[in-house]
Amino acid sequence: MSSTTEADAESVLRLVTPSLDLKRHKGQAGKIAVIGGCREYTGAPYFAAISALKIVSSFGADLSHVFCTKDAAPVIKSYSPELIVHPVLEESYTVSHFSEEEKRQVQERVVGEVDKWMERFDCLVIGPGLGRDPFLLECVSKIMLLAKKFSVPFVVDGDGLFLVTNSIDLVNSYPLAVLTPNVNEYKRLVQRVLNCEVDEENAEDQLRSLASQIGGVTILRKGKSDLISNGEIVKSVSIYGSPRRCGGQGDILSGSVAVFLSWSQQLISGHESLSENPAILGCIAASGLLRKATSLAFTKHKRSTLTSDIIECLGESLEDICPAS
């Protein structure tokens, strides 16, 4: 039996978005780091990081970081001077001639570079454009452990989900983990964890089981309606119709979830009476905002709508729903 309720995404957006308080200083809300970007992929981490920045920028600078490989860094930097890009990740080909001991040292150095910053981040996005290089993914596993040690929330998308699906322990029972699978990624998660196929007839129940089976992580299943569960409640977001499938929407979503999750956490930590789950609120807010922005971008650009056009609409969409003044 389904107990899904359509979330009131616009109210959630208004609830979690902080007012523009002149006394805030930079970095007080929503400092995000994207772990992703390799020789092959540079667009996805950029989209995630710039989306986060577009939402939080009014609160300060230095708010959106990317940790990527040395090859990817100059390219991602060239997309925008607004991002802080750290060229620290390493792929197998750069260590192929190293001894095991040297490889271990490289890994330690990589994780150390992220460690220096970890406490300052309000949320990580792990996976956009990460690629599937085994050496790199090993480092990222260690970064996940580090985030858990510091209780930093993280959103896992793209190749991060490939990693997590093969090593569920990395997120198991971590309540600050959010997974944002698309159709195919969700299918593999269900097969791996529930040992069965996706059941569209009982989509809500299956999602709840899946999230519960992974120890109460939050899962945002992207689709015509976005479905969100932490293993207890299930919420759906369907406003502004089915989003057009232009590439990179998943990256925008992961960056947005990170911001709204961190804002929700901040809000709830200040109001003991609020019993809401910050990960659920973050997912609802991000899903609602992306849907609004996609629909707005499509009105403007029709068939030729690109990911960048949707990102350009994030600010206007947030302003529409939740005016700054």
Added chain:
Amino acid sequence: MSSTTEADAESVLRLVTPSLDLKRHKGQAGKIAVIGGCREYTGAPYFAAISALKIVSSFGADLSHVFCTKDAAPVIKSYSPELIVHPVLEESYTVSHFSEEEKRQVQERVVGEVDKWMERFDCLVIGPGLGRDPFLLECVSKIMLLAKKFSVPFVVDGDGLFLVTNSIDLVNSYPLAVLTPNVNEYKRLVQRVLNCEVDEENAEDQLRSLASQIGGVTILRKGKSDLISNGEIVKSVSIYGSPRRCGGQGDILSGSVAVFLSWSQQLISGHESLSENPAILGCIAASGLLRKATSLAFTKHKRSTLTSDIIECLGESLEDICPAS
């Protein structure tokens, strides 16, 4: 005797452009790869790939790929985070000190990198900014053989036509090959294949003979009127007057032909009653759209119209002819 008919390019555009079906998910239509881009040239492959993306973007993600050399990749990536750029091609100077055996291995690796993706592509564009390095062109020959093995259609332009003109066998009798020569490239093709000079008096008949002589490939001869033939029929597209000759128009055209060819193929495979040739339809649609976009861009930017301005007009032009809703 000429049996050319002016094609109704706008009707063809409306016929082949898929409706925006909400159930589609990413990559279901028009996944294109451009093979091109070397140390010297990076603009042409970008223009071809971004043009394709502007036309198909509302249908999905990861739709426009570029396979280029390692030097070209960071630059092409930096033009737009929307493209997937694979730094896999090699020029002679990187293998000059290699043994023949080592060179063969590099070539195998290059072709292998494209092979991994080949089945997912709906059409290739071979040639924009490819350069004429002998080692690189050898690899590209092998990529053409691979495309034929998987029955993936390809559009040959620019330096790809230089390669093909010298090795006609690469495309001979492949019905899914489209050549898009400009004045000079056409002249060399005629000389090479028909062993004579271009005959403007009998342009249609000569084009038909040329396409027939190459075993029924489709040729789009760019000019004041675009002429299109597969060795049987000849069609012309003259709408929106003679296009202004700003550089890079050929690249826009090659990317657009690739999209419309793949859409035409998809359309025809679903409708057995349609006896049209997908390559011919793709050429007519692309020629019509480019002419419209060029004329629109010129109205806006007059003498200072750049290639990018025309690309910016692709969406609006398609929307004018064939509204999304």
